[in-house]
Amino acid sequence: MVFPERFSNLPEYAFPRLRGLLDAHKPGGDPIVMTIGEPKHPFPDWVGETLMGSLDGFGRYPDNNGVPPLRHAIAGWANRRYALNLDADAHVFPLNGTREGLFNACLALCPETKHGRQPVVLMPNPFYQVYAVAALAVGAEPVYVPATDATGNLPDYAGLPEDVLDRVAVAYICSPANPQGAVASRAYWQDLIALAERHDFQIFADECYSEIYRDTPPPGALEVAHQMGADPERVVIFHSLSKRSNLPGLRSGFAAGGPASIAQLKQLRSYAGAPLPEPLQAVATRAWNDETHVIASRARYQAKYAIADAVLGDVQGYTPPEAGFFLWLPVQDAEVATLKLWQDTGVRVLPGHYLAREVRGTTPGADRIRVAMVVDEQELQRGLTKLRDCLYG
Numbered sequence: 129m130v131f132p133e134r135f136s137n138l139p140e141y142a143f144p145r146l147r148g149l150l151d152a153h154k155p156g157g158d159p160i161v162m163t164i165g166e167p168k169h170p171f172p173d174w175v176g177e178t179l180m181g182s183l184d185g186f187g188r189y190p191d192n193n194g195v196p197p198l199r200h201a202i203a204g205w206a207n208r209r210y211a212l213n214l215d216a217d218a219h220v221f222p223l224n225g226t227r228e229g230l231f232n233a234c235l236a237l238c239p240e241t242k243h244g245r246q247p248v249v250l251m252p253n254p255f256y257q258v259y260a261v262a263a264l265a266v267g268a269e270p271v272y273v274p275a276t277d278a279t280g281n282l283p284d285y286a287g288l289p290e291d292v293l294d295r296v297a298v299a300y301i302c303s304p305a306n307p308q309g310a311v312a313s314r315a316y317w318q319d320l321i322a323l324a325e326r327h328d329f330q331i332f333a334d335e336c337y338s339e340i341y342r343d344t345p346p347p348g349a350l351e352v353a354h355q356m357g358a359d360p361e362r363v364v365i366f367h368s369l370s371k372r373s374n375l376p377g378l379r380s381g382f383a384a385g386g387p388a389s390i391a392q393l394k395q396l397r398s399y400a401g402a403p404l405p406e407p408l409q410a411v412a413t414r415a416w417n418d419e420t421h422v423i424a425s426r427a428r429y430q431a432k433y434a435i436a437d438a439v440l441g442d443v444q445g446y447t448p449p450e451a452g453f454f455l456w457l458p459v460q461d462a463e464v465a466t467l468k469l470w471q472d473t474g475v476r477v478l479p480g481h482y483l484a485r486e487v488r489g490t491t492p493g494a495d496r497i498r499v500a501m502v503v504d505e506q507e508l509q510r511g512l513t514k515l516r517d518c519l520y521g
C-alpha cells in the first residue's frame with residue numbers, strides 16, 4: 129500500500145499525545161479537566177425551540193452559500209461589531225466552524241507559486257494546529273514564527289528575511305491568541321496589513337475568541353484594513369459560534385473578506401464543501417442576531433479572569449490573559465509539570481509545546497502549560513488553587 133508523503137511528518141495531535149503522557153498514571157484527586165478549549169457555559173435556551181421549528185430543513189440539501197437570513201445575520205453582526213459595510217451576498221460565507229474554513233481557505237486561496245517559487249505560509253508558534261496542515265495540503269512551506277514573551281506573544285512577521293517575505297502567500301494570525309491570550313492592537317494590525325501590502329500576501333485572521341475579553345473589545349483585522357483603505361482582498365477573517373455562543377457542537381462559523389476571495393472559497397466549496405444543515409443554520413441565524421447571551425457568557429469569563437488573577441497574580445512570570453479563556457503559565461519543564469500536577473492533584477492541563485513546532489532546536493511552549501478556564505467558577509477556583517500549591521507553592 130502506498131500512502132502520501134505530504135502529512136508523514138505530522139507530529140501526534142496534542143490530545144492523544146497528552147493521553148500518552150498521563151493515562152498510565154493515576155490522578156491524585158478527582159480529575160479537574162482544563163485541557164481542551166471546549167466552552168462549558170450553557171448555550172442559549174431558545175436553541176431547542178429554534179431547531180424544532182426548522183426540522184423540515186433536514187429534508188433538503190442545504191444551499192452552499194448558506195440561507196439568506198444567516199448571511200444577513202452574519203453581515204449585520206460583523207458590521208455592528210467592526211463598523212463595516214459588508215454585503216451579505218458578496219463578503220460573507222457561512223462555514224461549519226472556523227477550523228474547516230481556516231483549512232479550506234488555504235486550498236481555495238493559496239497560489240501554487242509566488243514569484244515562480246514555492247509559496248510560504250506563515251503562522252505563529254505555538255499555534256492552532258490546522259494552520260500547519262493547511263499549508264502542507266497546498267504544497268506551501270509552513271514557516272513557524274515564534275510568538276513568545278520576547279515578541280509580545282504575537283509573531284513578529286516583519287522581522288523575517290525579505291527573501292522569505294517575498295515568498296509569503298498567506299499569513300495566519302490568531303487574535304485573541306490561543307494559547308497565549310494576547311490581543312493584536314490596532315497598531316499591530318496596521319503594521320501587519322502594511323507588510324502584507326508591501327509583500328503582496330493575504331492575512332487569514334482567526335478571531336474566534338473575539339467576544340471573550342476583559343473590558344475592551346479586541347480590534348478586528350478587517351476593521352483596521354477597512355480604516356486603512358487597504359486592498360479589500362488583503363484580509364479574510366474567521367469567526368465562530370463555538371466560543372461566542374457556547375455552541376461548539378453546532379459547527380457554525382463564517383469567513384468574511386473581499387468579494388474575490390469569498391467567491392473563490394464559495395467556488396471550491398460548491399464542489400467539495402459540506403454546507404451546514406438548514407435547521408442548524410436557523411439556530412446560527414438567531415445566535416448572530418442576539419447579543420444578550422454573549423454578554424452573559426462574557427461576564428462569567430470576566431469573573432474567571434478575576435479568579436485567575438487573584439490565585440496566580442503573585443506567581444513570577446504570570447501574564448494575565450488579555451482575552452480568550454486560556455492561561456499560559458510559566459513552568460520549568462512543561463511535561464514534568466503536567467505529569468506532577470496530574471499525579472499530585474488530578475488537575476489536567478496541556479504542555480505548551482504540544483501546540484508548537486521545533487525550529488532550530490527550540491520549541492516555544494516547552495516552559496509553559498496551557499490551562500483552559502472552561503469549568504465553572506467554583507471548580508476553576510479549586511483547580512487553580514491546587515495548581516498554584518502544587519507547582520508554585
Ligand SMILES: Cc1ncc(COP(=O)(O)O)c(C=O)c1O
Binds near residue numbers: 302380
Ligand atoms: C484558535 C482557534 N481557532 C479555531 C478554532 C476552531 O473552532 P471552531 O471550528 O469550533 O469554530 C479553535 C477551537 O478550539 C481555536 O482555538
